[in-house]
Amino acid sequence: MQAYQCPACNETQLTLKLHRDHVRLSHVRGMCNPRFTCRHCDKKIDISWNWYSRHIAKCVSQIPQHVPVADEYDFDHVADIEPDVEPMEQEEEPPVFEQDHIQSVLDDVKEMFDTLWLSMLSSPGITNHTVDLVCGVVSDMLKTTLTLLKPNLADFEKATAYFSSQWSKTSSEYLRKKGLYNSGDFIQPEKYALNDRMEPVASFEGEYLRLKTDYMAVIPLETTLQRLLECETFRSTLLMPSMFFETATSTHPFCSQRAVNLYEDIGGDYIAIQLYEDDFGTTNPLQTGTASLYKMAGCYFRILNLPAEFQSTFEHTFLAFLAYSNDMTLNRHGFLRSTIVHQLRQLENDGITVLINGNQKHFPVVLFNLVADNLGLNQNGGYKLNFRGDNACRLCHFNWNEICTVFEMTDDKLRTSQEYDEAAMAEDDNVRSSWGLKQNSAFNDLDLFHVQECPSVDLMHDLFQGHVRYLLAMIFQSFDRYEDVFNAVSAFPFHGKDAFNIPRPTQNGDRIKQIKGMTAATCSTLIRLLPLILAHLVPDEGNEYWNLLLLFQKIYDIVMALHATEEMVENLKVLVRDYLTEFTRLEGRMTIKPHYMVHYPAMIKMYGPLRFLWSMRYEAKHQPFKKNSNVNQCRKNLPYTLAWKHQAFACMAIRKMEKADYFEQCRTKTFDNLYKVGDIVVLEKIDNIPQFGRIYIKNADGTCGIAKLQTLRFDNRRHCYETSPAGNVMSAHPKTFYINESMRLYHNKYVRIPFAIP
Known part of the structure; x- marks a missing residue:
């Protein structure tokens, strides 16, 4: 009978619960992002605690719970164990119905119910109490519909019993969350302590000070990537940099010099991460006087290997961390080094390994670039925060007079990473200040990224x-x-x-x-x-x-x-x-x-x-957090609460990605939102002149009925194309349009294309 071997010491445990408890209490608590290697399969190397906790349940067969346990084991701590480390319950053998379709229908209904409550839980405007009420009502309604099976008494009794056994696992918020944690789809935020402060608290006895610890809610990058890459649909959709090197027209971030440089440094393809950070305001229960206290620093990321059309959606923009902005200002680069940069270094050095069909697949992971507003780019780059005077530009050495009078750039005026490093290492503060630098950026700890070699604009x-x-x-x-x-x-x-x-x-x-x-x-x-x-x-x-x-x-x-x-x-x-x-x-x-x-x-x-490279779609990601904070009634650890809500949304998105047609559904949804009746589309270009059509009907099969327009001329004075009705119609699918964009017809003849087209 096999025992569970601790990945960090020589102790063994007889049950999964005891093993998880031991590792968590002895080797996880008080540690910052501990890493483990499974001693049973040697396939999971240097993985996080969350990932190891899920992996060990699948790697080692569960030992029966009636096995006697050593008397000296101390159970006094069991009451402190959080629900997310409890073992998976044994699956009951499904009943055999006389009508074969009954169980599949019940399973589908259960899946729909799980999707419903999870979508409500992640919705910004819905409280947990509302979710409980709706789940109770839906459960009662579904149970009542089982009376339709009464003519077949045997199936009715089996269906009722099967329904009760499945729904007993979702009868309360605690049980639903327990099932969510054990599913492996939910990536739970981790707490990283940033600041201890004395908080005034009022009581009947008077006012007193209470020690309060502010935390950063960190979502492990590796765990998120592991879970995404396990989805066959997601993995098969990824594009690799080498696919774009021969293209003359740049249509993707991989059609760039940065992508080529990374490919040469790594010696092959890689997973590219784009990181964004910005501050945003949340609930302010004490009005404007304390607005800054509830200001958040949010860090999100994208996987640039996705096709460009899928990169900017909410579902494909993932959370890296949330923290109070005031706490980040205390030691921004120190906190970044201990959290996000630490994770990026591990991914840069070790990559990520995923088990696919019994075979290990290794992916190098690198930071491609940083995105933020100008304040954020200066902060994360370690630059001074002045935007006037000399050294105001983080990319070049122009003084203020040159900024206002010289409008061409030459290579000899650009800042270099060597100059940056020399200024950052200088002991004299005046040297750093004269170069426009406050401190060395935490992101320069990475081997394949330097803020001066990889600058950004917004x-x-x-x-x-x-x-x-x-x-x-x-x-x-x-x-x-x-x-x-x-x-x-x-x-x-x-x-x-x-x-x-x-x-x-x-x-x-x-x-x-x-x-x-x-x-x-x-x-x-x-x-x-x-x-x-x-x-x-x-x-x-x-x-x-x-x-x-x-x-x-x-x-x-x-x-x-x-x-x-x-x-x-x-x-x-x-x-x-x-x-x-x-x-x-x-x-x-x-x-x-x-x-x-x-x-x-x-x-x-x-x-x-x-x-x-712009932050428009990233800033839209702030909105769910703002809405969540408006209905949230507890602010003891607001970053963690908001991060948990977001991860419920991410869990639902990851489950959708398991479906084979997920990205096709995303494309269909995009087309449906983008193209409306009355919109103008570009059908083709003839002799470098765009040919337009106006959508007059949208069909159920996704095609559009289009009334063609005749392009008369380009009106330079209005910077628009002048058109007239061509008198003929056609049917076309949005996939065949010349550009993936819709326009409007103004004054019955003018069309403004919103960007340059090929």
Whole structure:
């Protein structure tokens, strides 16, 4: 009879429960991310506790629970054991029904029930109490429907007994969570202590101070990757860098110099991680005076090996950690070194090994790049947080005068990793400060990543929450009568997707230096359609401000494109130079954000299209956490509570990935959301002229009925294509459209393509 061998000492245990308890209490508690190697199979090497706990249950056959246990074993600690370490219950032998379909139906209903309560549990606006009530009602309804089997008494009794045995495991919140933990699909957050503080507490006896420990809720990267790579559907969808090296047009992050460099350093293909971090506000029960206390630092990541169309969805953006922002400021790089960077180093050195059909498959894992707003990129890069003056740019050595007057970049002006390391190692604080550095970045501990060799920019914050606001104000002020501008924007018939972010102009737009109160998406919509909105107010010959706006439209099309070519990159250099020269000549306000446009061509070469590098979709990931915090009534450990909720959502997503048609369903859902009746699509290009069609019906099989349009000309003044009805119709599936994007028809003839197309 085989005993369980402890992976960290020479002790053995007779049962799975005793083994888990021993390892957890002796070798896990008080340790930061301990690693274990299974002594029974030697297949699971250097894995986390969560992963080992699930693996050992499958690796070693369960020894009967009636085996006598040594008398000297101390059971006093058993009451402290958390539910997630309890053993899996023995599966009962299913009943044999006279009607074969009954058990499969009951199993399907049980699976639907599990999906229902898990989706409700992960929903931002639903409390645990509501989940309990709904589960109870649904259970009673399902049990009542079993009376339909009464004509066959034998099957009815068996079905009732089978139903009761299965539903007894989900009759309470505790049992449902216990089953969730034991399923292996739920990746539980781990606590990492950041800060001890004295918290004032009021009671009937008066006010006193209580010691409070703030934790970071960490989701192990390796465990998440292990679980994802075990899904055949997910694994078979992954793309490898070597698939893109011969392509002339960049359509993926792997069509980049960074991907080639990593391939050469590693000597083969790899799993690439893109990491994002940002602060966001959550529930503030004590009003604005304590808003900063509940501000969160959230870190998410993507797996860039997925096809580009699947990378930006909620389900495929995974959580790395949550923590209070105030705690992170105490020792940001120290905390990062102990958590996320530590995990990345292990993955970089050891990769990840997955058992597939009895064979081990090894995947190297590397950090591809960092994504954040400018503040976050400076913080994580160890740079100073000033955005004016000399050394304001983290990519080059331009002083402030050069930032405002020089709009071309040369290699001799770029910062280098060698200079960074010399400044970081300098004992004199003045040396670091003169280089614009505060401290060495934790991410430089990685062998295949350096913040200076792999810098980043953020299109969203540079332009749509930065420079565009000043450009809009300049354009508005160029008109003699701002009232006409205000009325034109207010009356413009935004519809379709454009109506999701309708610009609301201000009454004093002609008297302010920047337009405030608009989101990045709203600014993007307004600046893209502004030539169409205001063209009727501009003389036919135009003016210098209008020409500046049209010049920016060309830059907009390139930086928002989902593809990039060498010709586009070279054209962007010229456009940025000419645009910034004219912008400053017209006395536009120059900041560090438009300066980053000078670096955009190099960033496209390094990482591919900038849309794969911006933080727009990452910031949307904040919303579920904000909604969860609004209904959450306990804030003793808010980061852990929010992380647990997110992992319930991630568990549901991982279970969906087990289905063979999962990604096809994702694509169908994307098409359904993207293309609506009345939308304009690009069908093809003839002689470099796009041919449009208007969707007039959506069919059940996914195809669309399309009324074709005739492209008359490109209206430079409005930066739109002018069209007219062609008089013929066709049917087409969204897969066959020339680009995966929908547009709107304005004034019955104008179409604005939102980016440059191949």
